[in-house]
Every structure is written in structure tokens, then in C-alpha cells.
Amino acid sequence: xxxxxxxxxxxxxxALIDAAMNQLSAEHGFASLSLREVAREAxxxxxxxxxxxxxxxxxxxxxxxxxxxxxxxxLRQSRQQIAKGGSIIRSSVDTFMQxxxxxxxxxxxxxxxxxxxxxxxxxxxxxxxSHFKAELVDxxxxxxxxxxxxxxxxxDAIVRIVFSAGADSLDSNPQERxxxxxxxxxxxxxxxxxxxxxxxxxAAVARVNQANQExxx
Numbered sequence: 001x002x003x004x005x006x007x008x009x010x011x012x013x014x015a016l017i018d019a020a021m022n023q024l025s026a027e028h029g030f031a032s033l034s035l036r037e038v039a040r041e042a043x044x045x046x047x048x049x050x051x052x053x054x055x056x057x058x059x060x061x062x063x064x065x066x067x068x069x070x071x072x073x074x075l076r077q078s079r080q081q082i083a084k085g086g087s088i089i090r091s092s093v094d095t096f097m098q099x100x101x102x103x104x105x106x107x108x109x110x111x112x113x114x115x116x117x118x119x120x121x122x123x124x125x126x127x128x129x130s131h132f133k134a135e136l137v138d139x140x141x142x143x144x145x146x147x148x149x150x151x152x153x154x155x156d157a158i159v160r161i162v163f164s165a166g167a168d169s170l171d172s173n174p175q176e177r178x179x180x181x182x183x184x185x186x187x188x189x190x191x192x193x194x195x196x197x198x199x200x201x202x203a204a205v206a207r208v209n210q211a212n213q214e215x216x217x
Contacts, residue, residue: 009051009052012042012044012048012051012052013052013053015042015043015044016038016039016042016044016049016052016053016059017059017062017063017066018042019038019039019041019042020033020038020059020060020063021063021105021106022041023037023038023041024105024106024108024109025105026104026105026108026170026171029108029109029112030056030060030063030109030112030113031116033056035049035055035056038056038059057118057120057121060109060113060121061120061121061124063106063109064109064110064113064121064124064125064128065124065128067103067106067107067109067110067128068110068127068128068131068132070099070103071096071099071132072131072132072135074095074099075092075095075096075132075135076135077095078091078092078094078095079091079092079139089185089188089189089192090185092162093162093165093181093184093185093188094181096162096166097165097166097169097177097180097181097184100166100169100170101169101177107166107167107170108170110128111167113125114126114129129159129163132159133152133155133156133159136151136154136155136158136159137151137152137155140154140155146195146199147199147202150195150198150199150202151195153195154191154192154195157191158188158191158192161184161187161188161191162184162188165180165181165183165184168180169181
């Protein structure tokens with residue numbers, strides 16, 4: 001019986017999360033959602049809401065966490081295309097922009113709460129952005145062999161570019177979104193080429209310094 005109750009509780013919790021996601025739109029941000037409306041769409045009594053979340057803010061934080069995790073999982077999958085000869089930059093940007101197109105309400109939530117009045121929401125969004133940067137840094141260091149400091153600078157620039165592009169794409173038509181995606185790919189490539197050039201310059205300076213030290217000895 002305990003297992004059945006646990007499954008039912010998780011099912012109801014999932015229904016509340018889905019109900020909140022379904023009600024988000026350009027016209028109705030998270031702040032305008034009511035507990036009663038979310039509970040009604042989930043098919044439960046409003047009083048039952050508190051068995052799953054302390055308040056609406058906790059539900060909203062769950063939306064932020066889940067959307068960030070879903071996007072990171074998609075980006076990880078997109079990186080697998082490298083083994084098939086794909087471009088990591090184009091694959092990642094395409095995946096990101098498609099996620100925004102398919103989940104505009106959730107992405108609006110991330111943008112709005114990033115500078116919203118709730119400190120908990122701001123911290124949650126900042127945490128998601130830091131997860132994106134950290135995973136990108138690890139990729140740049142482990143797979144592309146960048147020095148960590150340079151990888152961190154490059155990751156920060158790339159995340160800023162793609163999230164800004166995602167925001168610009170929210171009210172765009174398909175052709176505008178395609179053009180914006182292409183421009184974003186080129187911008188990220190410029191950042192990557194610049195980072196590669198800096199790393200090469202640093203390596204050249206290091207070789208010269210090493211040669212000078214060996215000559216002195």
C-alpha cells in the first residue's frame with residue numbers, strides 16, 4: 001500500500017507541475033497563476049495542493065529546475081552528433097533555439113524571474129545558468145583542451161549570446177527565427193575562433209619563454 005500511495009502522490013505532483021506549465025503563456029506569467037486554477041486543472045482540491053508543495057513559489061522553483069535539467073539533457077544529446085561528424089556549435093544552437101520555440105512559456109519564466117522580485121527565483125535561475133556554464137567549461141577543457149580560465153571566459157560569452165538570442169526569438173516568425181539561429185551560430189563561432197587564437201598565442205609565448213630559459217641554462 002505504501003508503494004501505491006507513493007506512486008499516486010508522485011502522479012498528482014506531476015499533474016500539478018504540468019498544470020502550471022500549461023497555464024503559462026506570454027499573457028499569463030507565473031505571478032498571475034493562482035493555486036486554485038492550477039489545482040483545478042490538475043484535478044485535485046485546492047487544499048490537497050499543500051500535500052505536494054508548501055506554496056506556489058516552491059512549485060515555480062520546481063518548474064525552473066525541471067526546465068533547466070530538460071534543456072541540459074537535450075544539449076548533452078546534441079553533443080553526441082560530434083561522433084557522427086556534426087558541428088557541436090550548430091547542433092547546440094539549433095537544439096537550444098528549438099527548445100525555446102517548443103517551450104516559450106517556460107523560457108519566459110526563466111527570463112522574467114532572472115530579474116524578478118523573488119530572491120529565491122533569482123538564485124534558482126542563476127543556478128541553472130551556472131550549470132550550463134559549468135558543463136560547457138568541462139567540455140571545453142576535457143574535449144577541446146582549453147586552459148580552464150580561458151574556457152570559463154569562453155563559456156560565459158557563449159551562454160550570454162545564446163540566451164540573448166533565445167529571448168529575441170520569443171516573438172519571431174519561423175523565418176526570423178531561422179535567421180537569428182544562423183546569426184547566433186556565426187557569433188558563437190567567432191567567440192570559439194577568438195579563444196582558439198588566444199590559446200595559440202599563449203602556447204607560443206610559453207614556448208619562447210621555455211626556449212629562453214633553456215638557453216640561459
